[in-house]
Amino acid sequence: MSTTSPAAPGQLGVAARPTEVLEYLGQLDRWLTERRAELDSLDEQILATGRQAELTSDMALAMALWQAAKTRANLLLTSWDSGRVGQQELERLSAMIWGRLDTTGVEVSQLQSMTVSLPEAGRLCDALVAQLRTRLNTDPGAEQQQIRLRQLRAQAERIRDQIKLEPPAMVAAASAKVDALAARVDELTDKRGRGGDIAGLLGSLEMDAARFERDLIVGSAQRREARDLLAKTREQLARAESNQRAVTALAARVAAAVSPTPAAVVPQLTPLGPLPNTPAALHDYALALTRFERELDQAHGRLTQALTEVDATAALLPALQAKAAQHGFADHPDLVELAQLIERRLAQRPLAKPVLQQLLATYSAQLDYLDGGAR
Numbered sequence: 001m002s003t004t005s006p007a008a009p010g011q012l013g014v015a016a017r018p019t020e021v022l023e024y025l026g027q028l029d030r031w032l033t034e035r036r037a038e039l040d041s042l043d044e045q046i047l048a049t050g051r052q053a054e055l056t057s058d059m060a061l062a063m064a065l066w067q068a069a070k071t072r073a074n075l076l077l078t079s080w081d082s083g084r085v086g087q088q089e090l091e092r093l094s095a096m097i098w099g100r101l102d103t104t105g106v107e108v109s110q111l112q113s114m115t116v117s118l119p120e121a122g123r124l125c126d127a128l129v130a131q132l133r134t135r136l137n138t139d140p141g142a143e144q145q146q147i148r149l150r151q152l153r154a155q156a157e158r159i160r161d162q163i164k165l166e167p168p169a170m171v172a173a174a175s176a177k178v179d180a181l182a183a184r185v186d187e188l189t190d191k192r193g194r195g196g197d198i199a200g201l202l203g204s205l206e207m208d209a210a211r212f213e214r215d216l217i218v219g220s221a222q223r224r225e226a227r228d229l230l231a232k233t234r235e236q237l238a239r240a241e242s243n244q245r246a247v248t249a250l251a252a253r254v255a256a257a258v259s260p261t262p263a264a265v266v267p268q269l270t271p272l273g274p275l276p277n278t279p280a281a282l283h284d285y286a287l288a289l290t291r292f293e294r295e296l297d298q299a300h301g302r303l304t305q306a307l308t309e310v311d312a313t314a315a316l317l318p319a320l321q322a323k324a325a326q327h328g329f330a331d332h333p334d335l336v337e338l339a340q341l342i343e344r345r346l347a348q349r350p351l352a353k354p355v356l357q358q359l360l361a362t363y364s365a366q367l368d369y370l371d372g373g374a375r
Contacts, residue, residue: 135207145199
């Protein structure tokens, strides 16, 4: 088979025209059908030749990519709704085409660690199939060599497009490598035209091209994951800094409002150091930030509880005075004197909580004593 994944219309954030989407969906469906048939055929050959240990990993990844593409294609067809789409739906379709494929539940570890779009998954699947086809030596014969050379030229163009996504510092080396691959394709084409045997050389070239394209796609996906992780960690750091300032201000309020101040140490970000610039270090930094935010929440809870307890303690005096009035002792000199003392303590800052609690307990005890004597 010579099928390759179709070129996708539009781009991330830019909706394609309805006619382009319709054409792409048709091409995508044909590619999925033909690619699945070839994958099934290759799988049967792997089992027949007993090369499972050698080739199962690549076959599993190719099948997982196909399944992820198939799942996304089904979602595209549902959203397409037989062409009943407006601008908003077209933008959603573009986001589904160029956005990250859902790899939730995928058992292939290589795919779980990738962030690939539908077009990238198709190209990577094509590259893996080409590699498997060569390793199994399934070429139908010399008449297929021309097709394979044409595929290699198309693959070189795909690689050039992929190189445009590389960091500027890596473009020159990658461009030189694809130029070398293209030169080898030209050499094999010339040699075949002169009647030379290129079977062995063609297989090696296909392997090199497939590996290079795969590495470019995987590298691009890993860089995108790193950028996403960096952006997410920056947001988390900004949130942690803001929350730290808020809890620090709350701690100052509590210290000014009540004594003794509760033992709620506000954690500091300083020990975490600056934001790192490598994926592994960023991952560890994000975990440390999560622990920091958890500790900050705990400190916030203790401080908030301290303020709540102050309000609850202050509310006891009106309750006791209401009880005294109910029993006819609202104007009793001892209770009036105690109430005045408690009110003065309530007006002081920081509030001496143990003293206030003792005075309230005295008021309650005096009221109980008076009430008991009256009986």
